[in-house]
Amino acid sequence: MPSRSTETEHSPAQSELGLERIVFFSDAVMAIAITLLAVDVRVPEIAATAARAELPARLAELSPRIMSFVISFVVIGIYWMSHHRYFSFIKRFDFGLMALNLLFLMFIAAMPFVASLLGQYPSLPIGVVGYAADVAAIGFSLGALWWHASRSHRLIDKSLDARTIRAMNLRALGAPVIFLASIPVGLVNPFWGMVVWWVSPLVVFVAARLATRR
Amino acid sequence: MPSRSTETEHSPAQSELGLERIVFFSDAVMAIAITLLAVDVRVPEIAATAARAELPARLAELSPRIMSFVISFVVIGIYWMSHHRYFSFIKRFDFGLMALNLLFLMFIAAMPFVASLLGQYPSLPIGVVGYAADVAAIGFSLGALWWHASRSHRLIDKSLDARTIRAMNLRALGAPVIFLASIPVGLVNPFWGMVVWWVSPLVVFVAARLATRR
Amino acid sequence: MPSRSTETEHSPAQSELGLERIVFFSDAVMAIAITLLAVDVRVPEIAATAARAELPARLAELSPRIMSFVISFVVIGIYWMSHHRYFSFIKRFDFGLMALNLLFLMFIAAMPFVASLLGQYPSLPIGVVGYAADVAAIGFSLGALWWHASRSHRLIDKSLDARTIRAMNLRALGAPVIFLASIPVGLVNPFWGMVVWWVSPLVVFVAARLATRR
Amino acid sequence: MPSRSTETEHSPAQSELGLERIVFFSDAVMAIAITLLAVDVRVPEIAATAARAELPARLAELSPRIMSFVISFVVIGIYWMSHHRYFSFIKRFDFGLMALNLLFLMFIAAMPFVASLLGQYPSLPIGVVGYAADVAAIGFSLGALWWHASRSHRLIDKSLDARTIRAMNLRALGAPVIFLASIPVGLVNPFWGMVVWWVSPLVVFVAARLATRR
Numbered sequence: 001m002p003s004r005s006t007e008t009e010h011s012p013a014q015s016e017l018g019l020e021r022i023v024f025f026s027d028a029v030m031a032i033a034i035t036l037l038a039v040d041v042r043v044p045e046i047a048a049t050a051a052r053a054e055l056p057a058r059l060a061e062l063s064p065r066i067m068s069f070v071i072s073f074v075v076i077g078i079y080w081m082s083h084h085r086y087f088s089f090i091k092r093f094d095f096g097l098m099a100l101n102l103l104f105l106m107f108i109a110a111m112p113f114v115a116s117l118l119g120q121y122p123s124l125p126i127g128v129v130g131y132a133a134d135v136a137a138i139g140f141s142l143g144a145l146w147w148h149a150s151r152s153h154r155l156i157d158k159s160l161d162a163r164t165i166r167a168m169n170l171r172a173l174g175a176p177v178i179f180l181a182s183i184p185v186g187l188v189n190p191f192w193g194m195v196v197w198w199v200s201p202l203v204v205f206v207a208a209r210l211a212t213r214r
Numbered sequence: 215m216p217s218r219s220t221e222t223e224h225s226p227a228q229s230e231l232g233l234e235r236i237v238f239f240s241d242a243v244m245a246i247a248i249t250l251l252a253v254d255v256r257v258p259e260i261a262a263t264a265a266r267a268e269l270p271a272r273l274a275e276l277s278p279r280i281m282s283f284v285i286s287f288v289v290i291g292i293y294w295m296s297h298h299r300y301f302s303f304i305k306r307f308d309f310g311l312m313a314l315n316l317l318f319l320m321f322i323a324a325m326p327f328v329a330s331l332l333g334q335y336p337s338l339p340i341g342v343v344g345y346a347a348d349v350a351a352i353g354f355s356l357g358a359l360w361w362h363a364s365r366s367h368r369l370i371d372k373s374l375d376a377r378t379i380r381a382m383n384l385r386a387l388g389a390p391v392i393f394l395a396s397i398p399v400g401l402v403n404p405f406w407g408m409v410v411w412w413v414s415p416l417v418v419f420v421a422a423r424l425a426t427r428r
Numbered sequence: 429m430p431s432r433s434t435e436t437e438h439s440p441a442q443s444e445l446g447l448e449r450i451v452f453f454s455d456a457v458m459a460i461a462i463t464l465l466a467v468d469v470r471v472p473e474i475a476a477t478a479a480r481a482e483l484p485a486r487l488a489e490l491s492p493r494i495m496s497f498v499i500s501f502v503v504i505g506i507y508w509m510s511h512h513r514y515f516s517f518i519k520r521f522d523f524g525l526m527a528l529n530l531l532f533l534m535f536i537a538a539m540p541f542v543a544s545l546l547g548q549y550p551s552l553p554i555g556v557v558g559y560a561a562d563v564a565a566i567g568f569s570l571g572a573l574w575w576h577a578s579r580s581h582r583l584i585d586k587s588l589d590a591r592t593i594r595a596m597n598l599r600a601l602g603a604p605v606i607f608l609a610s611i612p613v614g615l616v617n618p619f620w621g622m623v624v625w626w627v628s629p630l631v632v633f634v635a636a637r638l639a640t641r642r
Numbered sequence: 643m644p645s646r647s648t649e650t651e652h653s654p655a656q657s658e659l660g661l662e663r664i665v666f667f668s669d670a671v672m673a674i675a676i677t678l679l680a681v682d683v684r685v686p687e688i689a690a691t692a693a694r695a696e697l698p699a700r701l702a703e704l705s706p707r708i709m710s711f712v713i714s715f716v717v718i719g720i721y722w723m724s725h726h727r728y729f730s731f732i733k734r735f736d737f738g739l740m741a742l743n744l745l746f747l748m749f750i751a752a753m754p755f756v757a758s759l760l761g762q763y764p765s766l767p768i769g770v771v772g773y774a775a776d777v778a779a780i781g782f783s784l785g786a787l788w789w790h791a792s793r794s795h796r797l798i799d800k801s802l803d804a805r806t807i808r809a810m811n812l813r814a815l816g817a818p819v820i821f822l823a824s825i826p827v828g829l830v831n832p833f834w835g836m837v838v839w840w841v842s843p844l845v846v847f848v849a850a851r852l853a854t855r856r
Contacts, residue, residue: 021455031239031246038323038324038326038327055335070320073323084235106498110497113466238666242456245674250674265763291748294667294744301663446726456674457677552693
C-alpha cells in the first residue's frame, strides 16, 4: 500500500513538515481565493460631472455582486473550517491525499469565476447552475479526501473511533448533496435554486456547531 | 460551554496547531488585501505620441488614489498589529472565535473596494461614508473577537489581569467609534469627514505605542 | 566553498528557520500563481436584454481558456509536489539554492501569462510554443536546483543513497525534455504540439506514483 | 525604552511566535507583490481573423514590460534575501521594528505600479525616476529597519560583533544610494538612468555573495 510505504520512507519528523506544507499551501490558496472574491465588485467609472447624480444608482446595481461576495465568502469560510477540522485528525500523507487536496483547491480557485457569473447574471439559470456545480464539486472532493484519509485509519489518528468517522463522512455529503439538488431546481427557476442554498449553509453551520460542541 | 469542550476534545498540541492555522490564514488574507490596494492605482494608458506631454497631468490625477492607498495601508497595518497583539494572548480556539475572525477578514477583504471608491470619488459623501463604514466594521468585529476571547479568560492566558483586559476592550472601541462618528460628518461634508479620520490613526498609534511601553 | 561556510556560520536551528522561510515563500508564490490562473477566465459582459440568448454561446467560447486553466493547474500542482518532495530531503541552504529557487519561481509566476496566451490563441503556434517554453524552463530550473543541492550531498540528508539521487536527477529531466520536444512539433502544428504534452503529465504522474511507492 | 519593556512583557516563547508572524506576513506580502508583477504583462486581445498576422508584432511590443517584470523580480528577490538575512539575526521585536517593516512592505507593494509605469513608458524620464525612487525607498526603509534592530544589539543576537553590524549597515546603503543617484541621470536621459541600475544589482549580487562566503 502506497500510504504505508510513505510512512516507512519518511521519518515522523519529516512527515510532519511535509504535512505542514500541504496545510500551508491549502491555506494560502483558500486565502487568495476568498480575497479575490471582492475584486469582482468593481467601482463603476463615471465622469466627474455625472458622478454625484449617478453613483448611488450604479452602486445599487452592484447589490447582486455584493450578495454573491458575501455568500461565497461564507462558503469558502465554511470549507476552510472543514479542512481545518479534518486536518486536525490527519497525521500522515500519501500521493492520493495530495492529489485529492489539489482537486479540492482547483474547485476553490474556480470560486471567484462562478461567484462573478452569479453576481452578473443572478436571474439566469446558467449563473445559479454553474455556482451550484462548483460548490458541489468542492464539497465532494473534500469529502473524498476525508474518506480516503479515514478509511481504516489510513492517514489519521488511531484514537478516532469508527462511529465518529462514519458520522463525519455522512456530514461531509450534506452540503454538496443540497447544492447538487439545487441544480434541477435552478434550471427551472433560478430564484428557487438559490433559496435551496440558503438552507444549506444554515444546515452546515448548525452541524459544525454541534460537532464542535460534542 | 462549547469553548470548554473544545479544550477537552483536542490535546494541547493539536489546539496549538489549529490556532496556528487560524493565525496563518488571517495573515495571508490581510497580506493579500494590503497588497491588492496598490492594484487599484493603475498606470494610465496613453498613446505613445501624446505620453510625454500628458503623462505628468494624468499621474497627478491619481493623487487621491495614492492617498487612499497610503491611508488604507496604514489602516490594515494597524489592524494587523492589533490582531497580532490579541493573538499573542489567545491560547485556545472555539467556533465563535473562528466565525468572528472570518467576519473580521470579510471586512478586511472589502478594503480594496472601499479604498477604490474613496480614491475615485473623494469629494462625494458616498466615498467617505462607505470607507468609514468598512473601517468601523473592521474595528467592531475585531473588538467583538477580543471580547469573546477574553470574557472570563475563556480563550486567553490566565496570567492576564482583569484590569488590562478591560482596558484593551475599551481601547478596541476607540478607532471604530471615531470612524462611526465620521459618517454623519461625511454625509454633510466629505472633506471634514476625512479630517475626523486623520485624528483616528494618530490616536490609535499613540495608544498602541503607550500599550507597548507599559 | 560557499555552502560549507553557510553551514558553519549559522547554527543548525537558524538554518532550519531560514530553510522554512524559503519553503514558505515558494509555497506562497506557487499558491498565488495557481489561484491567479482562474482570473484569466473572465465572465463575458453582456447587456441584460441579450444575456439570456447569448450567454451560453459566449461561455462555450471560454472552453479553451478553461482547458488552459485545468492543464496549468495540473502543471503547477505537479511541480509543487516535486518541490515538496525535493525539499523533504534538503537540510541546508546556500546562496545558489536561493537563486535557483527564485529562478524557478519566476517561471512559475509567468505561468498565468503563458496560460492566458494559450487560452486565447490555442490554434496559433506562438501560444503553444510560449507555453511549452515556460513549462520546460520551470522543469529545468527545478532540476538544476535539485542537482545543485544533491551534488556530493551538498545540502541534503547524508542518508540518501547515490543511486536514488541519480534516478531523481534523471526523472527531473523527463517533463521539461518532453515540453522542449513539443516546441518544433508545435511550430509545425499547434494541435500535435499539445498532444505531446498530454503524454507528459501522464508520464510524470506515473513516475511520481512509482517514486512514492518505493 | 520601549524595546526593553517588550522583552520583559512577553516570555521568550511568545516573542518567538510574534516574530514568526512578522516574518510570515512579510513573506506573504513579498510573494504576492512578486507574483502580481507578471499580471501587468497582459496578452493582447486581437480578433481571431487578424491574430495570426498581428500577434507576433503585438507580443514584441510587450518586450519593455517583460524586461520590467524580470528586473523587478530580481529586485524583490534580492530584497527578500536581504530581509531573510537580517531576520536570521533578529531575535526580538518592538513597535519600531513592526512600523519600519510595514513601511518597507508598503514600498514593496508599490513595485507592481512602478514596474508597470516603467514597462509602459520606458523612454520617458517619469517612468525611470518613479521606479528608481521606489527601489531607493525600499532599500532605505530596510536599511533603517536593520539600523534600528542592530543599534547596541537592541533586537539582535548578542553574538554578532560590532564590526559585522557596521559593515551590514554600510552595505544596506549600497543599492538605494545607486538608485537615488540614477534619478538625476534619468531626468536628463532615461536610458542612461537605467544603465546605472544594471550596475546596481550586479554590485549587490556580488556583495551578497561575498557576505555569504565570509
